[in-house]
Amino acid sequence: MELDEELLAGHVQELRRGTVVLACLSVLQAPHYGYALLSTLAEAGLSVDANTLYPLLRRLEKQGLLHSEWNTEEPRPRKFYEVTDLGRALLERLATEWASLDTTVRTILGRSEP
Amino acid sequence: MNELIDRYVLAVARRLPASNREDVARELRATIDDMLDARGSRDQGAVRDVLTELGDPAVLAAGYRSGPQHLIGPEVYGPFLETLRRILAIALPVVVGIQLLFGDWGSDRSVASIVIGAIAGALQVGVHVVVWTALTFIVIERSGAAREVADGGEGWTPDDLPALPRQRQITLGELIGAVVVLALIPAGLLWQRYRSPYEEAGDPIPLFDPDLWDLWIPVLFGIVVVNLGLEGWKYAVGHWTLPLVVANLAVNVAFVGYFALLFSREDVWNPAYAAELAERTGFQLADSPILAIAMVSIVAISAWDIVESIIKLRQAPTERVLLEGVPA
Numbered sequence: 001m002e003l004d005e006e007l008l009a010g011h012v013q014e015l016r017r018g019t020v021v022l023a024c025l026s027v028l029q030a031p032h033y034g035y036a037l038l039s040t041l042a043e044a045g046l047s048v049d050a051n052t053l054y055p056l057l058r059r060l061e062k063q064g065l066l067h068s069e070w071n072t073e074e075p076r077p078r079k080f081y082e083v084t085d086l087g088r089a090l091l092e093r094l095a096t097e098w099a100s101l102d103t104t105v106r107t108i109l110g111r112s113e114p
Numbered sequence: 115m116n117e118l119i120d121r122y123v124l125a126v127a128r129r130l131p132a133s134n135r136e137d138v139a140r141e142l143r144a145t146i147d148d149m150l151d152a153r154g155s156r157d158q159g160a161v162r163d164v165l166t167e168l169g170d171p172a173v174l175a176a177g178y179r180s181g182p183q184h185l186i187g188p189e190v191y192g193p194f195l196e197t198l199r200r201i202l203a204i205a206l207p208v209v210v211g212i213q214l215l216f217g218d219w220g221s222d223r224s225v226a227s228i229v230i231g232a233i234a235g236a237l238q239v240g241v242h243v244v245v246w247t248a249l250t251f252i253v254i255e256r257s258g259a260a261r262e263v264a265d266g267g268e269g270w271t272p273d274d275l276p277a278l279p280r281q282r283q284i285t286l287g288e289l290i291g292a293v294v295v296l297a298l299i300p301a302g303l304l305w306q307r308y309r310s311p312y313e314e315a316g317d318p319i320p321l322f323d324p325d326l327w328d329l330w331i332p333v334l335f336g337i338v339v340v341n342l343g344l345e346g347w348k349y350a351v352g353h354w355t356l357p358l359v360v361a362n363l364a365v366n367v368a369f370v371g372y373f374a375l376l377f378s379r380e381d382v383w384n385p386a387y388a389a390e391l392a393e394r395t396g397f398q399l400a401d402s403p404i405l406a407i408a409m410v411s412i413v414a415i416s417a418w419d420i421v422e423s424i425i426k427l428r429q430a431p432t433e434r435v436l437l438e439g440v441p442a
Contacts, residue, residue, distance in 0.1 A: 034145055054138075054177070055177030077140070078144050079140075
């Protein structure tokens with residue numbers, strides 16, 4: 001049985017979608033600029049496209065979960081993002097949710113094993 | 115500064131609202147620089163790689179915009195189609211009907227041109243209906259009323275479920291149509307007996323041989339009556355069943371058999387009528403292909419009627435499954 005690459009990619013993306021927000025909020029407990037965040041996530045094994053991440057950061061900022069600041073002291077001005085108190089609260093809830101989801105899925109997977 | 119990068123940043127920025135255009139452009143520029151640093155090269159090849167990785171500027175810009183990226187979203191797509199279907203189902207027949215009714219019949223315009231005019235009118239109305247309905251739903255989508263339209267405003271409950279369709283497979287219109295067509299047979303036979311262009315001593319000369327009234331025509335009346343009974347039975351049941359299909363087959367075979375026998379055994383034309391016609395117009399009824407054409411038509415109509423009943427019998431279970439929940 002040959003698994004179609006495109007089909008696989010679509011489902012993997014679906015599975016990962018929500019985890020990107022969780023990972024971003026977690027990394028951004030310390031201020032990062034966009035590309036540094038991207039690299040950190042990639043190093044950790046979660047590769048996110050730049051054209052997905054940057055708009056996402058804007059949305060989270062608009063929802064009051066992140067706040068941003070331009071750092072113009074360096075020769076290259078960069079926009080730094082950091083979680084707000086609201087973002088931190090959401091991060092905690094999402095982390096709990098993730099843990100319970102992990103347990104649930106593991107249980108289901110274990111039960112269905114042949 | 116690199117021209118390709120400028121072009122990319124501009125292509126993204128001009129698609130964004132003025133409020134965050136500058137900020138996004140600035141951040142995008144810094145990002146591209148960072149990505150180039152990571153590659154350790156700033157030559158044209160590296161720039162192309164980075165921009166390719168960032169992808170289509172239109173897609174990137176779309177990610178930044180918050181509004182809906184579609185004209186009619188999934189929430190109102192269903193209601194949109196339903197509305198369109200309902201309006202068209204009413205508007206189109208009305209438009210065609212009005213145009214045919216008030217068509218320029220008196221003038222020397224041909225029937226074809228009036229019919230074509232009616233179809234063109236229907237197309238025009240159809241395009242208007244589609245465009246205005248679509249615009250209305252686009253406004254609904256944009257105004258944020260989409261969710262309300264989708265769930266009827268109050269949130270969905272099982273009470274909102276539409277009633278089951280009780281659509282009959284055999285409609286009243288079909289029944290009336292069949293009865294009218296069947297009634298034409300005795301009506302025509304009686305008419306030709308008492309009305310004729312030719313007379314003999316004040317009595318009309320019938321088209322068909324008067325001897326046929328001894329047996330053949332009463333038998334035909336009998337077949338018509340049986341056929342009427344079948345139509346009534348069909349309507350009472352409402353959809354095709356196997357007994358109905360078999361009965362329909364039998365009636366059609368009887369019909370075809372009757373005419374095959376009649377045409378092969380009897381000279382159906384009234385000799386007096388044929389003689390009168392030949393004398394006045396030179397037209398020889400006996401040599402004409404009228405009976406052959408009639409026979410072919412009867413066979414074709416009966417064959418189609420049988421095929422149609424079988425097709426509809428196969429379609430009928432869908433409705434029964436829906437209504438009873440049990441596959442037949």
